[in-house]
Amino acid sequence: MILLGKIARALKMDSDEMEELFSDCSQIMKMNYYPPCPKSKQVLGISPHSDAAALTILLQVNETDGLQIRKDGKWVPVKPIPGALIVNIGDMLEILSNGAYSSIEHRVIVNPTIERLSIATFHSINPDAEFGPAHSLIDPPHKPALFRRETAEKYYQNFFAHKLNGKTTNLDFMRIQNGLRGNHSS
């Protein structure tokens, strides 16, 4: 909540709106174990994706490389630093900020001889709540909403119905294109 409060301030977003959205937030913890893989060049630990949540706090538990982020079209390794937490912007925050923050695309590669462990904690709004670009950041026609509104429940249903596929799954579902609503039929 401290991080989200600072993000709201940086965005000049109404901090009460952010607080209300996350007052009853969901926090899901996921532990990832990547066994050593002799065919490491041919497989991925996790396919390219951006996280559906608003913020992910990630601990690389041991010091095995593997996490990579996509920056300017290139995969850049995120070196594990003992005890350091990584904060990733997820798609929900890209939508809430109406595109001011961009979620980070990432993937995990595997190591031929060493196992890897990570713990990710995903922070999202209350699953029963509806969300879209923050009301305090929208001012049509000068600042139109780039994304539509949807319940977190339907947003996650769409996410879990698809394979991980770069940044497309959640953002395309919510994006308003040329005055048309995003693709929410699939």
Ligand SMILES: O=C(O)CCC(=O)C(=O)O
């Ligand atoms: O293992 C990692 O470092 C990243 C895991 C991840 O991207 C995820 O669980 O969504």
Ligand SMILES: [Fe+2]
């Ligand atoms: Fe992820």
